[in-house]
Amino acid sequence: MSDVLFRPRRLGRVLVPLLLAVATLVTLFPFYAMVVLSFKPASVLTFPDALIPTGLTAEAYRIVLSANNLARWILNTLVYALVSVVLVLLLASMAGYAFAKKRFPGRTAVFWSFLAMLMVPYHITLIPTFVILSKLDGVNTYWGLIVPTLANAQATFLMRQFIAGIPDEIIDAARVDGASDLRIFVQLILPLCRPILATLGLFVFLWHWNDFLWPLVIGQDPEMRTLTTGIAGLMRESQPLNVTLAGSVVALTPIFLAYLFAQRHFTEGVAMTGVKG
Template identity: 65%
Template sequence: MTLTTTSRPGPARTAPRPSAADAGRRAVRGRRLRKAVRGLVLAVASLVAIFPFYALIVLSLKPAEAIRFPESLTPWHLDGGAYAGILGAQDVLRWAANTAVYALVSVVMVLLLASMAGYAFAKKRFPGKEPVFWSFISMVMVPYHVTLVPTFILIAETGGVDTYWGLIIPTLANAQAVFLMRQFIQALPDELFEAARLDGCSEWRVYVSIVLPLTKPILATLGVFIFLWHWNDFLWPLVIGQSTDMRTLTTGIASLNQQNVPLNEVLAGSVVALVPIFLAYLVGQRYVQEGVVMSGIKG
């Protein structure tokens, strides 16, 4: 008689679980990979964004007869003769002066009017305040080109063609600036204004001593943006400035293409026009960032 034994299956073996150290290392590698991918994407996007400026500067430094694509995009054999020619032209200096007057006067006037209007809409009470405010803000919904012809007719009938006031006045009613100023001032505590009035301050003194100092960040932010808008403005200066002496840099440089001016001088004029924009942003960069952050928090 033989005995047979049956072997019972033992307990199933489970795969060892990864240790906490291995999981941590994988998480670190995953974060590093995601960071490297983001960095690569940002680097590529930065190169794509910077390339037009690089091409603008390099081509402006090339001799006129040597501009050939894509060979001329290499930063070799540079020549600054185009800048000497463009800066020595009397018309370009006149256009730069016109642009400076247009941009700087507009900045001062828009900030003055927008801060006054923002203070009135934020802290004053008068009949019809809300309908008047939202009717004014609704101007943002109207395309600029719709009002271009009526505005030109009004300015032309009053003798504003080829004048500084005809160039500047139609751009002073800035609904976006009024809205931002109103939102910013509305967040200021009412106790400040009540205490100033109890001390006998007039409305003008309240505006000068309280509103303006407390709104410096948003004023600086708006000032930079308004300067950029007016410095780069093309359509309205093109319409209202019909003589060569009343052109701005944008319209003047555009007209150089019709005068058989070499391409390197046209590009050099564009670089010259970009310098004040770059300087304005450098000066107001801190205020722009602070104003944007505070507007986002208070708005």
């Protein structure tokens, strides 16, 4: 009887790792194909032979890295991503602290109204936002690129959920010692929120680095393109497939490095958010 009961468990111990391994291979295969094809000469891109890592060359990367506007595209993307990370984390943490620990009339209504922004499709607000910014001369400017993305409801919600799990006794003790709200926020709340800040920072960096539609709409000047819109421009210029894929690899590399840098905080932040949420 016991063998019959434990047999499904033994089978599960074998099947679960096997299914996870298969899912991992399926997930990683497009990345493998992208990297291998980017090192292939354009004249030998015939499938499935092109997926075999032989006869590799860096010619496509030489073409991408020698593009006239590549340095400007990278600069634009860095400004867009890094400035947005700093401002989104600052605003989301301040709003999260207010919603989680401050008491004011209409707090719940304001929070859920703000959170309702998640229900509004992004494309609906695209045209009104562009019209407003065009009236304010924000087209082809960094501030026009960055400002509309700062009110991040997801980031505010996550910060509010995390800060709500911080015991009120710690904040009350700081107030008894004479600490102001600003000092409590800077010296107490922010250090305790380091894991979730690292996690959100990585997500926000990823969102903005990969953003395509808004930079395409607001950055109409070729000098204001980001990497995503610039690489899309390579496709419009009828560049070979290996050159386009090489540009994609170049755009992916900073994201991969950012994840390696924040991996420990990212894992810790996800785990702690799940417990506190």
